[in-house]
Amino acid sequence: MAQAPRPVQEPNFGNFETTASHCSMDRNGTVNNCSRVQLTQRGRTGLRIRFSGPGGEPGSTSRVTFIASHPTGELALACDKGNCKPSGTPWAATVISGSTAQFNARGLPDNLPKAWPMRGTCKISQELIACRSQSRSGWTLSAEARL
Structure with missing residues (x-):
């Protein structure tokens, strides 16, 4: 009985999460x-950049997420078996979408997350992660974290 070949695993995937010394979402x-x-990096196709913090009610959380794509596929993270760290060189990419979500104290969504196609940039350096974007209708979404 022949076995199906295993798909090639992309080595440049995984997550990096950190606490920010100063962080704001607009x-x-x-x-x-x-x-x-x-x-969160899933190969060369793009990077998910998620900022999270306390919501308006005790125990609730608020989240802003950007999906960014580098035009030449340059990676923002250096990963080994799913564990990642910033690559060490400044990185900038184009924002293709942005979304917001609110969660109650039990971790359940307060409402449906909202997502928009957007245009803007995300930049990552040793000291800063920052994204700024705007939808076609003019709605703006930005976030910045000092590491």
Whole structure:
């Protein structure tokens, strides 16, 4: 009995998560604090950059997420078996979408997450992770974390 060949595993995938020394999320002029940043890389196709922090109610959380794509496929993270760290060189990419979500104290969504096609940039350096974007209708979404 022949076995099916295993798919080739992309070696450049995984997550990096850190606590920020200073972090803010701006949703069309409404600014909230954040405390964590998570970067998720699934190969050369793109990077998910998620900022999260306390919501408006005790125990609730608020989240802003960007999907960014580097035009030449340059990787933002250096990964080994799913464990990643920033590559060490400054990285910048084009934002292709942005989304927001709110979760109650039990971790359940307060409402449906909202997502938009967006244009903008995300930049990652040793000291800073920052994304700024705008939808076609003019709605703005940005976040910045100092590491």
